[in-house]
Amino acid sequence: METRVLIGLTVLIGALFSFGIAGCSENSGTAQVELGTGPAGVPGSRFTDPDVEIDLSADIIQWEVLDGEFIEVWAYNRQYPGPEIRVKEGQKIRINLTNNLPEATTIHWHGLEIPNDQDGVPGFTQPAVPPGGIWTYEFVAPKPGTSMYHTHSNTVRQLSKGMFGAFIIDPSEPQTEYAREYTLLLHEISGFYTVNGHSFPKTLENSLLELASGDKILVRMINAGQEHHPMHLHGHQFRVVQLDGNPMPAPLTVNTQDIAPGQTVDVEIDGSNPGTWVFHCHILPHVTNKGQYPGGMLLALDYTDHTSYFDEQAAAQSVSPNPLATTEATRSPSTDPVAQGQAVFTGSGTCAACHTIEGVSGAAGTVGPNLTHIGTVAASRKESISAEEYIRESIRSPSAFVVAGFNAVMPSLSAALTTEELDNLVEFLLSRK
Numbered sequence: 292m293e294t295r296v297l298i299g300l301t302v303l304i305g306a307l308f309s310f311g312i313a314g315c316s317e318n319s320g321t322a323q324v325e326l327g328t329g330p331a332g333v334p335g336s337r338f339t340d341p342d343v344e345i346d347l348s349a350d351i352i353q354w355e356v357l358d359g360e361f362i363e364v365w366a367y368n369r370q371y372p373g374p375e376i377r378v379k380e381g382q383k384i385r386i387n388l389t390n391n392l393p394e395a396t397t398i399h400w401h402g403l404e405i406p407n408d409q410d411g412v413p414g415f416t417q418p419a420v421p422p423g424g425i426w427t428y429e430f431v432a433p434k435p436g437t438s439m440y441h442t443h444s445n446t447v448r449q450l451s452k453g454m455f456g457a458f459i460i461d462p463s464e465p466q467t468e469y470a471r472e473y474t475l476l477l478h479e480i481s482g483f484y485t486v487n488g489h490s491f492p493k494t495l496e497n498s499l500l501e502l503a504s505g506d507k508i509l510v511r512m513i514n515a516g517q518e519h520h521p522m523h524l525h526g527h528q529f530r531v532v533q534l535d536g537n538p539m540p541a542p543l544t545v546n547t548q549d550i551a552p553g554q555t556v557d558v559e560i561d562g563s564n565p566g567t568w569v570f571h572c573h574i575l576p577h578v579t580n581k582g583q584y585p586g587g588m589l590l591a592l593d594y595t596d597h598t599s600y601f602d603e604q605a606a607a608q609s610v611s612p613n614p615l616a617t618t619e620a621t622r623s624p625s626t627d628p629v630a631q632g633q634a635v636f637t638g639s640g641t642c643a644a645c646h647t648i649e650g651v652s653g654a655a656g657t658v659g660p661n662l663t664h665i666g667t668v669a670a671s672r673k674e675s676i677s678a679e680e681y682i683r684e685s686i687r688s689p690s691a692f693v694v695a696g697f698n699a700v701m702p703s704l705s706a707a708l709t710t711e712e713l714d715n716l717v718e719f720l721l722s723r724k
């Protein structure tokens with residue numbers, strides 16, 4: 292299931308990127324373009340020839356914040372954070388919002404100087420977009436810098452649930468060259484402190500900051516949450532070159548920089564001290580997962596041309612990208628199929644993350660139905676098939692077996708299970724009368 296999320300992300304970024312590139316030749320280079328006078332929200336009413344067109348949907352999804360730990364997230368394009376929007380100064384941008392949430396929503400373009408009727412504040416600049424509704428935003432990308440987009444409806448709830456993403460405007464003429472650029476979106480959700488949608492140690496999978504000795508890199512930090520995050524880097528000073536997308540006339544040299552809610556901070560880091568250096572929020576409760584240290588907002592700056600203790604440890608571990616594969620190691624040595632099925636069920640990252648079975652330790656997930664009496668319940672779900680077939684099919688093709696009252700659809704996991712594992716799981720579940 293992890294792979295599916297990643298593939299979705301890559302396809303989307305690819306799509307955005309090609310739009311961005313395609314639009315470059317059209318770039319007028321100036322933010323002062325006369326817009327049409329048609330009604331706001333209607334595609335083509337303000338300009339008919341956007342350089343960049345992006346579709347954003349708003350959905351409720353289950354997100355894997357840590358391996359095997361799923362939380363409910365309200366997300367743009369089923370990603371938490373939403374896709375990074377990256378355009379050039381002066382480009383004409385059209386964004387089509389589709390609201391699949393159970394309540395009204397809008398999008399606000401945080402920090403951008405755009406026409407008032409595109410600002411996305413319901414009741415002030417536009418009507419709220421109802422469930423099932425669509426709305427189109429059109430504006431010219433103003434001055435370059437790091438900013439974000441986020442919901443502006445029922446904001447306390449919707450922003451806390453994850454409805455935000457980075458909005459980066461590049462200068463029409465390239466300026467400083469960086470070896471690499473990173474964007475870090477900071478947020479708090481359901482007891483987790485996240486960077487780009489994950490908490491430590493999962494942050495190291497997607498947000499490891501890599502550089503080589505002598506490189507200069509840019510790190511853009513965006514605080515989409517409701518708490519301050521003083522981000523501290525070991526072994527280096529860094530330069531604060533932009534605040535809220537505005538260049539600093541005299542960059543500050545520091546090693547800890549607070550980022551307030553709503554603020555964006557760009558820092559330059561020089562590759563001057565090889566190693567693997569931690570980079571973390573210095574409010575230490577923010578370096579926990581549901582109160583457990585270490586977790587949360589903990590990252591590392593890792594030199595590619597240097598082998599540290601961290602690199603040796605990572606090489607020594609064969610990290611499996613398939614969370615179900617870890618059940619091999621934790622499986623009970625017993626040959627009893629029910630016991631083996633239970634081991635697969637409670638293996639890290641599997642069924643137990645979403646389902647509860649009373650009396651089975653570690654199975655307390657609430658995303659999907661309680662399966663304590665599934666052997667009996669299954670018989671009453673679909674009369675045309677046996678309980679065994681019902682259980683087998685709900686694992687094999689979950690989307691065909693939607694249970695009323697659950698927002699989430701169970702991910703299709705059968706491809707990650709061996710035939711034997713599937714058989715054992717069925718035995719185990721049938722044994723729960």
Ligand code: HEC
Nearest residue numbers: 641642645658659660682685692693694697699700701704
């Ligand atoms: C990401 C969360 C998630 C994971 C992981 C997950 N499920 Fe589910 N499961 C659900 C949800 C949600 C439903 C409700 C059905 C639906 O609407 O798709 C469900 C439904 C079911 C049902 C039918 C229950 C009923 O009351 O009819 C069975 C059986 C089941 N899951 C077994 C499993 C097994 C076995 C695994 C591990 C291989 C697993 N699930 C992993 C979320 C999950």
Ligand SMILES: [Cu+2]
Nearest residue numbers: 520572574577
């Ligand atoms: Cu913090």
